Amino acid sequence: MTTGKGRKDLPTMMDVARTAGVSKSTVSRAFTQPGMLGAETVARILEIASSIGYVPNHTARALSTGRYGNVALVVPDVANPFFPPLIRAAQMEADRSDFCVFLGNSDESWRQEDKLVDRFLSQVEGLVLCASRLTDERIRAHALKRPLVLVNRDVPGIPRVLIDSAIGVHEAIAHLAELGHKHIVYVSGPASSWSNQQRRAAVRLGARQHRLDVSIVAARVPSYESGRAVVPDILATGATAAIAFDDLTAQGIMTGLADRGVSVPADFSVVGCDDVLGAATYPSLTTVSNRSDETGRAAMSLLLDMLGSRAVGDARVTLDTYLVVRNTTAPPPATRS
Amino acid sequence: MTTGKGRKDLPTMMDVARTAGVSKSTVSRAFTQPGMLGAETVARILEIASSIGYVPNHTARALSTGRYGNVALVVPDVANPFFPPLIRAAQMEADRSDFCVFLGNSDESWRQEDKLVDRFLSQVEGLVLCASRLTDERIRAHALKRPLVLVNRDVPGIPRVLIDSAIGVHEAIAHLAELGHKHIVYVSGPASSWSNQQRRAAVRLGARQHRLDVSIVAARVPSYESGRAVVPDILATGATAAIAFDDLTAQGIMTGLADRGVSVPADFSVVGCDDVLGAATYPSLTTVSNRSDETGRAAMSLLLDMLGSRAVGDARVTLDTYLVVRNTTAPPPATRS
């Protein structure tokens, strides 16, 4: 049925065809295969088109070609400073190939993420899932329907780009050990987060190598508030240094510490992850680097390659990290140890 | 024609219909008007559908109904910390009404923005343009085709939601005047930015009221680097305080000042705008508040209202601001004035 009367309808190919005295096909070709038409014909059609404000209907084109010209990008939290640079880079990379990008915010929930993916599936050619909270099975199921690229999530068989924070975390442990710390705490992030699992494992391994005691304190959601909230738990462990899941959490921890009169780094050392705050905090935060923009670009680029049917097999891109030493780490207080 | 052989095709309504022994229409109704069907029929169909992974094709539905179920959100720079909370809020508001949202990054370029809008037009029901860099005419032209909501851009006749930073800026001027400053400088943002024009005007007006000298220094793009780069120009004016277009610029200025051994706030006062950094900087930044998340939610909500054809006329929502005094402002050095 028609779209109704009151609605403002865009001019269609037919409108252009009529006022140009040609058939729809000709108009169509003027836009998709100009080489097949007379140069003047093309010019005239494009002229008329723009004069009446005609723009090819993306949707109708998609339906008939199966090429949607859209991709989807799903993240757990747009407002988490880790993601905006990634989103931006991915967006611009997609744009270079004239793709439109849907943005989804899963709000750290797998249900929401699953819903979004289903909604996107029928109007995109492929998707990038960042730090997906879905189960491996769901991811595989979705990947069966559309090309899929994962970011910071390691599912064998699914193309993925991973920020290998293990290296940076190892450096952080070594750094703390060298400073003389004997007992550290890892403040974890979301349980379903691959990055969190990787970092936790790296902390455990590094601690063993350097013969450090390590406690784990859980901050479910990576945020300033979470970090601030778990400070009592952190202090209760008796550790002299903390490695946080991310910078946001670390920043919250610093505030919580300050609230309790514990000064950083004199009384307690803090290390973040992701380097999203730059040197903005005071003291400036020692943290593990990241390259979220490169990650976003790489993931989108990989996806576009897949769409170009250039087979990509079981791609597994890895970006490594390093420790950025600033001013929140120092030897433990002399009274301790 | 068909989408080809090699392509992975989603299950269609027809597939569900066949394995359920009913017609396509019935399947369609099961999803859109369950009330018209037998309760058991509906259940069985939905069951089968999800078992074979069928999801209604958004695109085909859009084509036949004219309701795309999509909206677009365009911002100048996703990575500018002002926007992520806005994007997030807008995204979630749209999601509450089951809308998918396209994200566009205009990269501070009107050409890019125009291109994006055209690409979006034929697959969305409406759009939100944030801090648009387009001319009034272009905006009006686009608004003719699709419901449009502006953020921080004031075009009469087009629904818009504005953060009225004038109030906060006035407070900032009063604050500086009270501290004893006689000469201040406004570090401007993008020329085509409504917010920038508004802030500049507010600075001018406030300065006149308080009998302050005011110089203008231009930082084309709002960023850390820009702020840092214009510090020589700022110092050259002989002013004792600066109001920056935004927090990013302010942060850059603080760094540039530190590079030259000018200490804040003892030697020089700095005020930001947007309060995106929280108290993360050191000294913590005195700034003008913003409510970017509310703005995002309000804009999207307004757009959805328009789509629900609840006429909205010439809406002009305003969110006011106030000065957040922290630690980058103090009396000017005694040696001066």
Add this chain to the structure above:
DNA sequence: CTGTTAGCGCGTTCAC
């Protein structure tokens, strides 16, 4: 080089 035809997947009148 250009016009004609069929059909992408779905929603929706109509009949049954």
Add this chain to the structure above:
DNA sequence: GTGAACGCGCTAACAG
């Protein structure tokens, strides 16, 4: 309560 037929705007065969 359910099935058949048409059309949304466009592209891709097929003629000419």
